Amino acid sequence: MSDSSSTVYSVSSDSDLSTDEDTEENGVSRDYKSVNISVKEGALEKEEVDVIVNSTSDKLKLRHGRGSRALLEAAGNGLQTECDQKYPTGITKGDVAVTGPGNLRCKSACHGCLKKYGSNDAEKIHMEFISKCLKELDSQKLSSIAFPGLTTGFHKFPKNVASINACRAIAQYIDDNPNTSLKEVRFVIHPEDKETFKAFCDAVQTWDLSPNTEIERKVLCRFLINQITVLIKVDKIEEEEIDMIVNSVNKSLDLGKGSLSKAIATAAGSEVAEECRRDHPSGVSEGNVVVTSAGNLKCKKICHACIPPYNQNDKSVSKTDIQNIVIKCMEKADENQCNCVAFPAFGTLYKNYPAQITAGGMLKGVDQFSKSHTQSSVKRVIIVIYGDQHTGISKAFVDESATYRGACSGPERGTQEFCRQQYHRELHPPEYWTEFTSDKSVKLWKTECDKGYHKLVDVDSSTHKAVDKLVQSTWQSQKVGHGRDAQGLSELKYTSIKVLKVQRLENIDVYENYSHFRARLFHKAGDIGVFDQLASIPQSTGDIATTKSLKEDSVLTSELYHEINEHFLFHGTKPDTYKKILSQGLDFRMAGEKGMFGQGVYLAESSTKADQYTDDKLARSKAEKRMFLVRSCLGKIHLAKTANKLQRPPCFQTGCESDACEHSERQRCDSVVGDGSWIFREFVTYNHHQNYPEYLITYKRV
Incomplete structure (x- = not known):
């Protein structure tokens, strides 16, 4: 559409870009190289185009979501049937499920599930999904495709971010594939979504392909400094929903100076700047702070801090300056009865503070405050880093936090004092979770969760390797087919297994x-003493095999507590039960009563043993199987040398050892380990909440 009436826009060195003079009321249209890109209002399900793109759930339940439901109603129920048949277990977020059109006026449909804004890699997955759809179009040698306003609804992307990223993904694909069959891209926006329509019109009309200035939000680490929880994250501080936000300002208290202060002032509104001028006409001296209201920010107060210049001649002076100003900010937070304070990385931009000096000073300030203000209202500190392309700020804070994440912060690991401290910790998801991230408490996640409490997430390569290594290191090929529960396996003539996929269950x-069960064990250990490890129990045959293999593997040992005998163990599961475990956990009440030690959840330290329970004895096969790698709190272990049908772990009081006595839970064991003359040891728990099935392993016998 590069006729003589078009306005030409240049992008980089390309001269193949033109735009029609259509207004936003009618949509916009432009050519990029040989491809026409347009935005229009309408119903996606009524479009006549080669490929229609649909955003739905990861289980491909097409009735989830307004747009997907409308598409299904227009296409007919056959579309859902095809999804169920071709993708019975659903798809991974960012992948494309391809179906026929049903009754739609297209030749093919691409379905996908994306991530919520703010989740790790959410923007990357959004852009890659668009590229995958275009690649599918090319593979079928088709020429036109229609997208909805992907990620602007349930996924809560800012509309300008969603639209600009979509344009960038399309332009990148066209650049990378000069021989593409693609000729036309349409963004079809529902008539009620006026803001989305405007954002896509602006994005196509402007066609800004410069690098994305949006940051990739992520949690870096979370740890305790005495009684205060510290969270370090990459994000925008002006968007934090907490009690107090700390702002870095100049001496004149001019909120329009400095990118951080300007961002906070813009988000807060003019009344905060007016309050500064009215109540603090002389500004604020270096090393001091003033507190104002928060305007439109999602916090109660803003603490404005003036950082002294960096002292190049004496780094220790500057580190102390940072430390002292952190303490002053936290004292102001305490005066205002604030529970949580968010800090920027002080001085790392305009004041030229080295990141290591800032990180060390800030964490030391939190440490000193927590020791001198043991009854303070401040319980959480968030250090928010905005981007990190050049300064290494993130690395500096993570490195410096190692001092506090180890035994140097608070009570020493392996002590009753440490267990008592852990009992009082606020409950957050693990740091490495990506769907339910650790920057929010579990209670807050459950309050905000609008659809489902559990997600199955593909792990990163390092975690996959660690789990695979654990499976292989505990595999005992010489024991394949041995034992009453291994009936039928020897006929398959296999000696090992191959891990195909590892997924992490994030079930909040x-x-x-x-x-909560783990906290009970911390309380118990804090009262009666840290529990004995299995290897130290008399007549035990040694350490747990999985734990021995993991001693050097920090990827899987994160947040694993030996003080309460928390270990990773395997659990084999049949095809008809693993989905129940994903949603409900491991429930001993669903187990049979024929177990060697009664009705309980039976776990294994050997992947060979777990493999025995992944299919029926009378229908063994080499088809794909599944087992779980389970995080289990064994607590105080009862070692059994002979089989005994128990209803619960026995009492550990001298002369008792009964499972039916009147002694309290604190006076009885928490698990049973069968360590006799059997082929494998048995690990048995009797509480519904004692195990967390963290990793689902899909594998084959080979």
Whole structure:
């Protein structure tokens, strides 16, 4: 559409870009190289185009979501049937499920599920999904495709971010594939979504392909400094929903100076700047702070801090300056009865503070405040880093936090004092979770969760390797087919297994129950003493095999507590039960009563043993199987040398050892380990919430 009436826009060195003079009321249209890109209002399901793109759930339940439901109603129920048949277990977020059109006026449909804004890699997955759809179009040698306003609804992307990223993804694909069959891209926006329509019109009309200035939000680490929880994250501080935000300002208290202060002032509104001028006409001296209201920010107060210049001649002076100003900010937070304070990385931009000096000074300030203000209202500190392309700020804070994440902060690991401290910790998801991130408490996640408490997430390559290594290191090929529960396996003539996929279960509901049980064990250990490790129990045959293999593997040992005998163990599961475990956890009440030690959840330290339970004895096969790698709180262990049908772990009081006595839970064991003359040891728990099935392993016998 590059006729003589078009206005030409240049992008980089390309001269292949033109735009029609259509107004936003009618949509916009432009050519990029040989491809026409347009925005229009309408119903996606009525479009006549080669490929229609649909955003739905990861289980491909097409009735989820307004747009997907409308598409299904127009296409007919056959579309859902095709999804169920071709993708019975659904798809991973960012992947494309391809179906026929049903009754739609297209030749093919691409379905996908994306991530919520703010989740790790959410923007990357959004752009890659668009590229995958275009690649599918090319593979079928088709020419036109229609997208909805992807990620602007349920996924809560800012509309300008969603639209600009979509344009960038399309332009990148066209650049990378000069021989593409693609000729036309349409963004079809529902008539009620006026803001989305305007954002896409602006994005196509402007066609800004410069690098994305949006940051990739992520949690870096979370740890305790005495009684205060510290969270370090990459995000925008002006968007924090907490009690107090700390702002870095100049001496004149001019909020329009400095990118951080300007961002906070813009988000807060003019009344905060007016309050500064009215109540603090002389500004604020270096090393001091003033507190104002928060305007439109999602906090109660803003603490404005003036950082002294960096002292190049004496770094220790500057580190102390940072430390002292952190203490002053936290004292102001305490005066205002604030529970949580968010800090920027002081001085790392305009004041030229080295990141290591800032990180060390800030964490030391939190440490000193927590020791001198033991009854303070401040319980959480968030350090928010905005981007990190050049300064290494993130690395500096993570490195410096190692001092506090180890035994140097608070009570020493392996002590009763440490267990008592852990009992009082606020409950957050693990740091490495990506769907339910650790920057929010479990309670807050459950309050905000609008659809489902559990997600199955593909792990990163390092975690996959660690789990695979654990499976292989505990595999005992010489024991394949041995034992009463291994019936039928020897006929398959296999000696090993191959891990195909590792997925992490992020089930906020099951994890909450598990964590409450874990807290009970911390309380118990804090009272009666840290529990003996299995290897130190008389007549034990040694350490747990999984734990021995993991001693050097920090990826899987994160947030694993030996003080309460928390270990990773395997659990084999049949095809008809693993989905129940994903949603409900491991429930001993669903187990049979024929177990060697009664009705309980039976776990294994050997992947060979777990493999025995992944299919029926009379229908063994080499088809794909599944087992879980389970996080289990064994607590105080009862070692059994002979089989005994128990209803619960026995009492550990001298002369008792009964499972039916009147002694309290604190006076009885928490698990049973069968360590006799059997082929494998048995690990048995008797509480519904004692185990968390963290990793689902899909594998084959080879």
